């Protein structure tokens with residue numbers, strides 16, 4: 001709020017409002033001295049302009065002090081939120097690599113720059129890491145001394161009363177016939193009854209309450225560190241993989257069984273939990289009518305699983321929000337589709353292939369595509385060994401002939417059709433790349449031709465057979481199975497993350513809802529021999545509750561030390577500087 | 592498989608009618624508030640401006656008061672039967688009394704103000720019934736898409752406002768602004784975001800939906816009220832600054848801003864609101880993470896919605912820190928609070944509409 005106006009007239013009235021407040025601030029602090037100090041363990045603010053004397057140690061100390069100051073924590077927090085933004089607007093490798101590729105193709109101009117700035121990996125980028133690591137160093141550098149200070153405060157007693165209690169935010173006084181010692185004793189007993197930490201220091205009782213605020217604040221900040229460490233640990237040691245399973249098939253948790261596997265960088269494959277499961281049945285239901293027709297309603301994977309190598313088989317149902325948890329490893333249901341069952345006969349009429357072939361959905365109504373590959377066992381009509389490949393296009397709900405669309409009309413398998421076209425030749429080495437399962441490499445294959453010399457194509461209903469030309473055999477669409485794909489993941493330390501989270505909320509509640517405040521009660525014999533009682537309260541922040549609490553305490557104490565008649569009952573008058581005001585509770589002025 | 596039958600079209604229709612009716616009543620409340628401000632302006636609130644500067648000179652005194660008020664007997668010779676509490680406002684705050692409110696102390700203004708509040712209560716009841724009818728028609732919590740989210744959001748914001756009023760807090764000054772934004776919110780909801788009532792996709796079948804989304808709505812509504820307080824604080828603060836520095840505020844400021852509570856009161860009001868919801872917002876994010884852990888196999892994956900919840904959270908933490916940092920109190924902290932609320936808004940409208948992520952249930 002620097003307000004250096006063009007008019008430099010240093011008239012008191014025209015000086016910036018805030019300067020005056022600051023001055024009052026400082027003056028107050030001076031007057032309260034130790035009594036007002038340490039109500040919080042927040043680090044003292046130092047001016048950045050206070051540059052140290054040269055020398056490495058001086059600079060290091062200066063740097064450390066800056067880093068652990070509230071101001072820098074504030075700036076780092078701000079930078080953290082700013083730095084998180086690009087990752088929400090630009091596709092991220094960690095979320096969807098395909099999208100990143102598409103983006104790069106579409107934006108050839110900016111992509112190299114983004115790449116350099118690590119905008120496709122914001123949350124693991126050097127600069128983002130730098131921000132949060134600095135923040136957490138700063139946090140630790142802040143917590144450790146604050147904790148020490150706080151423990152010191154807990155060990156010592158509340159500071160004694162300042163000289164002029166009238167300077168405090170809430171103040172009251174009265175005269176009483178009771179002896180000063182008596183008043184102090186009563187005050188001490190009263191404060192202790194109200195769970196203040198209280199003691200008598202000189203002519204006054206000093207009491208303090210609400211330490212939980214500070215404790216809560218420290219717990220909150222420590223919990224943040226616990227959460228960060230737990231999250232980082234989980235990222236490093238996690239295991240995460242996917243597996244597609246057709247009804248009737250199974251999976252056991254070893255590395256080789258995964259379709260794809262993305263472990264954390266410190267993951268050790270021996271740590272995979274031993275278990276296995278079999279997909280008995282997948283059930284999907286869909287909205288049958290209304291504007292959202294076709295929207296999925298339930299997905300259920302009915303499975304039988306066994307813990308360990310020789311576990312007892314148990315049945316359960318995995319749903320979208322209800323993973324199966326075995327020894328800390330979770331099995332999630334994350335996609336499903338159809339696997340048409342086809343059988344292939346060779347030229348001699350022998351069944352050489354029979355399989356449920358999983359196909360990949362390409363739209364919301366589960367129109368699917370994929371490939372059927374007969375790798376061995378097939379012989380053509382000359383008895384020569386060769387391989388067969390079919391491109392498959394599947395719709396679970398066919399619109400009907402002459403409807404002008406081959407796409408599926410509904411996600412359930414109400415009226416399935418399988419369209420095929422075939423090839424023979426060499427399928428190429430199955431390199432093991434996951435996509436290859438769903439794609440045909442046609443470079444070394446020849447298409448089958450129909451009698452008119454066109455490519456052989458046919459749309460099959462369940463039970464239909466497509467004959468290959470020249471007695472080369474046939475392929476039959478026997479039925480439809482469903483498949484489900486599962487994500488199998490283990491993220492260690494998530495229990496710690498949760499514990500940290502709960503502690504953070506509890507600590508935060510304590511830190512924000514509890515008031516820390518001090519009350520002093522002074523009782524001295526006045527000049528005329530009558531006891532003067534003074535009470536004053538100080539809160540960490542200005543609070544409406546403090547005067548109320550003080551009033552409440554004063555009334556209680558007043559019952560023990562009743563007001564004496566006397567000439568000077570005006571509480572403000574003995575401290576000339578305090579302008580007295582009897583304030584009506586301005587309606588709702590507070591809270 | 593009996594799910595398809597669950598949607599009750601009649602109830603859904605009733606809900607729509609109720610929502611439109613509530614908009615009509617809110618419009619009446621809006622005009623009543625306008626009348627309140629107009630009649631209030633005819634009072635001589637200009638006088639308070641002079642009083643303000645005077646109060647400024649006597650730096651100490653005003654502030655909170657104790658519930659034990661003392662009967663101060665005249666003459667100074669009588670027995671003081673109860674101790675009297677003197678308060679000094681903490682250092683760093685201006686001692687300026689609160690403005691008289693929109694009605695400006697005029698009878699007519701006050702009458703219209705009360706009518707506006709009654710109308711708001713009525714509109715609230717109608718709107719809440721609309722939300723409940725919607726919930727019954729889909730047999731679930733009305734939080735499945737942006738339309739439902741929006742109508743619930745403004746219902747909760749009004750509920751929070753009316754609760755504060757019922758607790759005898761001085762919040763009528765925000766009535767006009769609140770009713771205006773509620774109308775805006777409902778207008779957007781019914782024209783652009785409307786989605787026919789229907790059930791949820793499997794990913795939303797979880798009791799965490801109840802917990803996570805309900806607290807998210809509550810946080811948003813209350814953060815909104817905090818933001819209104821902050822915004823008005825900024826206006827009122829520059830008005831007071833001007834007065835304190837001997838400037839002459841414009842006639843709009845004199846008429847409208849002088850009727851608002853003091854900057855210090857507004858600042859404290861929005862701080863309390865924001866501080867009170869911050870732990871709940873923290874909880875909302877954690878509940879979301881737990882749900883994500885069940886639904887998607889990871890509790891935190893930097894999905895755009897997650898990122899913006901996090902940004903909002905950090906921004907509010909910034910604000911709370913700023914309040915505790917010398918040199919950042921006051922206006923700077925207030926700007927941070929507004930930025931933080933802006934993040935919340937972007938998370939709601941911006942991310943749902945412009946950014947695709949796993950949270951694509953907006954139904955728009």
Ligand code: HEM
Pocket residue numbers: 040041042043068069070073077135136137138139140142217221224511512904905908911912914915
């Ligand atoms: C990294 C360095 C950090 C430092 C030096 C720091 C310091 C402090 C201090 C001293 C307080 C007490 C203020 C008071 O008594 O009013 C405080 C409060 C708080 N801190 Fe931090 N903090 C740090 C990081 C964080 C982080 C990363 C967060 C979370 C995003 C956070 C959130 C809070 C909250 C919510 C409060 C309560 C504010 C209040 O009492 O009004 N802090 N912090």
